[in-house]
Amino acid sequence: xxxxxxxxxxxxxxxxxxxxxxxxxxxxxxxxxTPLFMEYPEDVGELIFDHTCxxxxxxxxxxDKRKLSKxxxxxxxxxxxxxxxxxxxxxxxxQVKRENVFxxxxxxEGMYEKKKLRAAAEGKEIFSVKSSGxxxxxxxxxxxxxxxxxxxxxxxxIYCRYPDAREYDxxxxxxxxxxxxxxxxxxxxxxxxxxxxxxxxxxxxEYSKCIRCYACRNVCPSCYCNECFVDQNNPQWIGxxxxxxxxxxxxxxxxxxxxxxxxxxxxxxxxxxVEIDLxxxxxxxxxxxxxxxxxxAGLDINEKPAMATFCEHEKQDFIMS
Amino acid sequence: MLKxxxxxxxxxxxxxxxxxxxxxxxxxxxxxxxxxxxDPAEISTGTxxxxxxxxxxxxxxxxVLFEYDTNGVRISDNEEKPYLLWGVRNCDTKSIRMLxxxxxNAHQAPDKDMYKDPYWKKKYDTSVIFNFACTAPLSTCFCxxxxxxxFDETGSDVFVVETDGDLILKGVxxxxxxxxxxxxxxxxxxxxDEELAETAKKKAEEMMSKPTDISNLxxxxxTVWNEPVWQKLAAKCVNxxxxxxxxxxxxxxxxxxxxxxxxxxxxRLWDSCMFPIFTMEASGHNPRGNSTQRVxxxxxxxxxxxxxxxxSHLCTGCGRCIVVCPVNFDIRxxxxxxxxxxxxxxxxxxx
Amino acid sequence: MCNGYLxxxxxxxxxxxxxPDKTLKTFDLSFVNEKDRDEFSYMPGQFCEFSMLGKGxxxxxxxxxxxxxxxxKFTVNRTGSVTKEIHYLQPGDIVGIRGPLGNWYPVEKFxxxxxxxxxxxFAFTTLRSMLVYMxxxxxxxxxxxxxYGARNPDLLIYKDELKEWDKRDDLFLHLTIDKSVEGWTKHxxxxxxxxxxxxxxxxxxxxxxxxxxxxxxxLPVLKELGFADDKIYTSLERRMKCGIGKCGRCGxxxxxxxxxxxxxxxxxxxxxxxxx
Numbered sequence: 001x002x003x004x005x006x007x008x009x010x011x012x013x014x015x016x017x018x019x020x021x022x023x024x025x026x027x028x029x030x031x032x033x034t035p036l037f038m039e040y041p042e043d044v045g046e047l048i049f050d051h052t053c054x055x056x057x058x059x060x061x062x063x064d065k066r067k068l069s070k071x072x073x074x075x076x077x078x079x080x081x082x083x084x085x086x087x088x089x090x091x092x093x094x095q096v097k098r099e100n101v102f103x104x105x106x107x108x109e110g111m112y113e114k115k116k117l118r119a120a121a122e123g124k125e126i127f128s129v130k131s132s133g134x135x136x137x138x139x140x141x142x143x144x145x146x147x148x149x150x151x152x153x154x155x156x157x158i159y160c161r162y163p164d165a166r167e168y169d170x171x172x173x174x175x176x177x178x179x180x181x182x183x184x185x186x187x188x189x190x191x192x193x194x195x196x197x198x199x200x201x202x203x204x205x206e207y208s209k210c211i212r213c214y215a216c217r218n219v220c221p222s223c224y225c226n227e228c229f230v231d232q233n234n235p236q237w238i239g240x241x242x243x244x245x246x247x248x249x250x251x252x253x254x255x256x257x258x259x260x261x262x263x264x265x266x267x268x269x270x271x272x273x274v275e276i277d278l279x280x281x282x283x284x285x286x287x288x289x290x291x292x293x294x295x296x297a298g299l300d301i302n303e304k305p306a307m308a309t310f311c312e313h314e315k316q317d318f319i320m321s
Numbered sequence: 322m323l324k325x326x327x328x329x330x331x332x333x334x335x336x337x338x339x340x341x342x343x344x345x346x347x348x349x350x351x352x353x354x355x356x357x358x359x360d361p362a363e364i365s366t367g368t369x370x371x372x373x374x375x376x377x378x379x380x381x382x383x384x385v386l387f388e389y390d391t392n393g394v395r396i397s398d399n400e401e402k403p404y405l406l407w408g409v410r411n412c413d414t415k416s417i418r419m420l421x422x423x424x425x426n427a428h429q430a431p432d433k434d435m436y437k438d439p440y441w442k443k444k445y446d447t448s449v450i451f452n453f454a455c456t457a458p459l460s461t462c463f464c465x466x467x468x469x470x471x472f473d474e475t476g477s478d479v480f481v482v483e484t485d486g487d488l489i490l491k492g493v494x495x496x497x498x499x500x501x502x503x504x505x506x507x508x509x510x511x512x513x514d515e516e517l518a519e520t521a522k523k524k525a526e527e528m529m530s531k532p533t534d535i536s537n538l539x540x541x542x543x544t545v546w547n548e549p550v551w552q553k554l555a556a557k558c559v560n561x562x563x564x565x566x567x568x569x570x571x572x573x574x575x576x577x578x579x580x581x582x583x584x585x586x587x588x589r590l591w592d593s594c595m596f597p598i599f600t601m602e603a604s605g606h607n608p609r610g611n612s613t614q615r616v617x618x619x620x621x622x623x624x625x626x627x628x629x630x631x632x633s634h635l636c637t638g639c640g641r642c643i644v645v646c647p648v649n650f651d652i653r654x655x656x657x658x659x660x661x662x663x664x665x666x667x668x669x670x671x672x
Numbered sequence: 673m674c675n676g677y678l679x680x681x682x683x684x685x686x687x688x689x690x691x692p693d694k695t696l697k698t699f700d701l702s703f704v705n706e707k708d709r710d711e712f713s714y715m716p717g718q719f720c721e722f723s724m725l726g727k728g729x730x731x732x733x734x735x736x737x738x739x740x741x742x743x744x745k746f747t748v749n750r751t752g753s754v755t756k757e758i759h760y761l762q763p764g765d766i767v768g769i770r771g772p773l774g775n776w777y778p779v780e781k782f783x784x785x786x787x788x789x790x791x792x793x794f795a796f797t798t799l800r801s802m803l804v805y806m807x808x809x810x811x812x813x814x815x816x817x818x819x820y821g822a823r824n825p826d827l828l829i830y831k832d833e834l835k836e837w838d839k840r841d842d843l844f845l846h847l848t849i850d851k852s853v854e855g856w857t858k859h860x861x862x863x864x865x866x867x868x869x870x871x872x873x874x875x876x877x878x879x880x881x882x883x884x885x886x887x888x889x890x891l892p893v894l895k896e897l898g899f900a901d902d903k904i905y906t907s908l909e910r911r912m913k914c915g916i917g918k919c920g921r922c923g924x925x926x927x928x929x930x931x932x933x934x935x936x937x938x939x940x941x942x943x944x945x946x947x948x
Contacts, residue, residue: 027649027651028643028651028653028654029644029649029651032649033649034557034648034649034651037553037557055647055648059559063612064611065611118351119351123351125457127460211382211566212562213562213563213565213566214561214562214596215559215563217561218560218561218647219559219561219647219648231596231597233752233753234752234756236753239579240575241579241588241590242383242590243383270647271561273566273645386677386678389725393681394678394679394725394768396675423918424918434674435916436917438676438916438918439674439676440677546945572920573919573921574918575921576728576729576913576914577728578726578727580726581726583726585726587677589913589914589919592920594920599911600911600921601911602909603911608910608924608946609946621925622923626923
């Protein structure tokens with residue numbers, strides 16, 4: 001599959017179907033790939049695609065004031081299912097024109113989660129991570145261990161309904177349209193069983209770890225505001241200290257701001273240097289949006305976003321309760 | 322050299338707790354960071370540096386400069402015991418010494434009191450650092466690029482090697498030597514202990530990868546300002562502050578007033594040159610408006626400007642930024658990329 | 673221990689709107705405490721952090737001259753949240769300042785020589801300080817030439833003083849506006865063009881202060897006239913926080929505008945790619 005991917009990217013660059021293609025190459029740490037920007041056909045040599053290609057590369061289309069999209073007439077990007085949904089989101093929200101992106105879909109089998117690899121290695125330093133079948137072998141200092149793949153894959157991947165791109169210009173292999181995930185919202189369902197006090201306690205404890213480095217926001221494909229509300233100072237919306245109240249405000253507003261827009265790519269979870277459980281609230285909001293408006297972000301390029309439309313018969317019980 | 326038997330270590334910490342505020346690595350979930358301890362049992366030194374650096378002890382993420390109300394400003398002047406830092410690794414010891422160059426003084430006006438940071442000095446000037454040798458450095462450790470090593474004792478007050486749970490102590494600075502003399506639980510180290518320490522040193526040094534020669538880095542950086550290599554190196558950076566906030570030497574800060582209705586406090590907060598608003602002016606003009614410029618600033622500050630002002634690189638090779646970066650922006654690769662970059666001869670433009 | 677982060681208290685004595693839109697105001701401040709007054713010693717070109725508790729701080733060049741006793745003058749353009757708050761001040765209000773910060777124009781070095789002052793817009797603040805200082809020590813200096821421009825007559829600051837200076841015969845004042853308007857009898861055209869016309873002697877010292885675009889185009893004119901890089905000075909502005917070389921915000925190359933500057937010669941700046 002990798003060879004086919006390399007050949008495809010090479011051809012795209014040769015035929016100038018895209019001026020630049022973003023993919024992944026082997027990173028300097030085990031289990032983590034790093035973004036690769038390919039401008040010339042020979043650049044594909046380093047390209048990889050495996051369980052380590054965590055980053056949602058489409059976020060580069062909108063980062064740094066959309067510089068990449070401005071510098072290049074057409075940007076190619078290699079996508080997993082979640083990443084492809086981000087491109088759809090950009091198109092729907094008029095951030096990037098669909099025709100200016102060349103989408104290369106790849107068959108995704110899920111991505112490793114840094115935090116889970118660490119946990120599996122019991123805190124020991126990891127030297128290499130290899131998958132074979134459904135078994136992952138982790139080697140490290142005084143360590144050699146095999147675990148079922150599921151134990152180290154990201155939750156976003158384990159409960160992913162759309163592992164393959166639905167919107168693409170070319171797909172390597174045969175895309176699955178949708179896979180059956182009966183427990184898609186299992187973490188949310190568990191969370192909902194707690195009392196309000198317990199939920200608040202959990203959220204407070206998680207968000208109190210925040211150091212306000214904004215890595216979650218900066219890797220998030222849905223966070224592309226030219227000026228984030230936390231950076232505005234006239235008026236200033238939020239205190240700049242890492243005190244828990246301010247951190248909670250930051251995270252909850254971000255949750256609401258990406259309501260109906262989160263594609264659950266898991267980038268924020270991996271990016272967080274202090275391992276906050278950022279997924280639970282995003283998933284909770286995703287569930288609410290699904291139940292209330294029957295909307296899932298990034299599936300249909302012609303569908304208006306849930307938060308940008310209004311129908312009379314939408315559930316409105318939240319107004320009363 | 323002195324020795325503290327493993328069963329006496331808690332007693333030693335207990336002695337320190339009488340005269341000092343003791344800060345040591347403490348487990349916080351799966352990670353460790355420096356915290357003020359009241360009980361030796363809290364300490365978790367491990368074999369290598371803590372995930373969070375002890376920078377936070379002297380330069381916390383947010384620090385109140387003063388409180389204000391309609392009557393004016395008030396600074397807290399409560400006397401604290403001197404600080405004792407336990408279980409600091411050499412990369413962090415050196416980082417703290419570097420930060421003192423900035424906060425304890427100023428490169429331009431070394432004699433002016435106005436340029437000495439009173440908040441830093443109050444904590445730093447009387448502090449003692451117990452620098453532990455790293456017995457199992459990580460693959461991301463690259464202190465040896467900067468002339469350091471797992472058993473480097475430069476900058477320590479007291480240098481400590483753990484052997485089979487016992488501690489071997491060596492006074493390095495005058496302050497450290499004086500402190501060791503006062504202790505009651507120490508015994509003289511034997512030749513056997515010194516041999517054990519020597520073996521551990523050899524083993525740790527063998528674990529380090531071969532260092533890259535960075536002796537040209539300062540000069541090279543002075544010549545590459547306009548080179549396209551920066552775009553290439555900076556392309557993947559997403560401009561978050563994870564590296565700067567986890568870095569033991571990054572020290573840029575913001576000042577913000579928190580409060581309302583005429584009363585509140587002025588605090589300083591860590592900031593990062595990676596954020597666009599760092600240099601954004603009120604007019605909307607931003608001298609460092611794009612990502613490449615900001616990455617260049619961070620690299621230049623660390624490996625060129627600081628050298629010019631203070632005579633060393635503003636990096637000790639702790640490797641924390643490599644571990645936390647969400648896009649695997651590896652500073653070692655960046656340094657290599659700069660060193661390997663070949664500047665093309667200027668081609669005469671056709672008129 | 674001396675604490676460079678603590679503001680001293682100042683009282684607003686007088687507020688003068690410099691233009692009809694009232695976006696530019698000059699504030700005369702007096703010292704609340706005698707001790708602060710006695711210890712506050714500055715030179716033209718230095719700046720202060722103007723502290724509005726609850727809103728934050730902004731740096732401003734001191735517009736008064738050390739020869740004007742007991743009063744500090746600041747001219748503030750309303751742009752951001754701090755300057756907006758400053759504009760709300762009323763006479764009698766108490767504010768904080770930190771300073772004097774940074775270095776100053778080398779007025780000692782200028783002694784015995786001709787000096788040409790080139791300014792644009794509301795950046796004339798520290799230039800005013802220097803000009804008043806030199807006029808107070810008039811015999812120390814040779815010919816003093818001032819070229820000062822703004823987009824329109826309203827945006828020239830210190831209008832009353834400009835009239836006074838215009839009358840003096842020991843000072844050549846060249847005022848200019850971008851485009852001619854009715855009733856305007858002075859120069860018309862951009863500062864670089866007028867500088868070329870005035871053609872100051874390249875043996876003088878030049879101090880250029882104004883918007884970056886003005887500096888960018890005035891510099892080649894001075895070079896063409898024969899000015900050496902080390903004879904031309906300017907004052908830089910950057911976003912600042914601490915003002916004492918710690919917070920890292922105002923870095924340009926290895927220099928910090930707050931303590932290595934704000935006054936730099938072009939000899940110093942030409943090797944700093946970030947300066948403009």
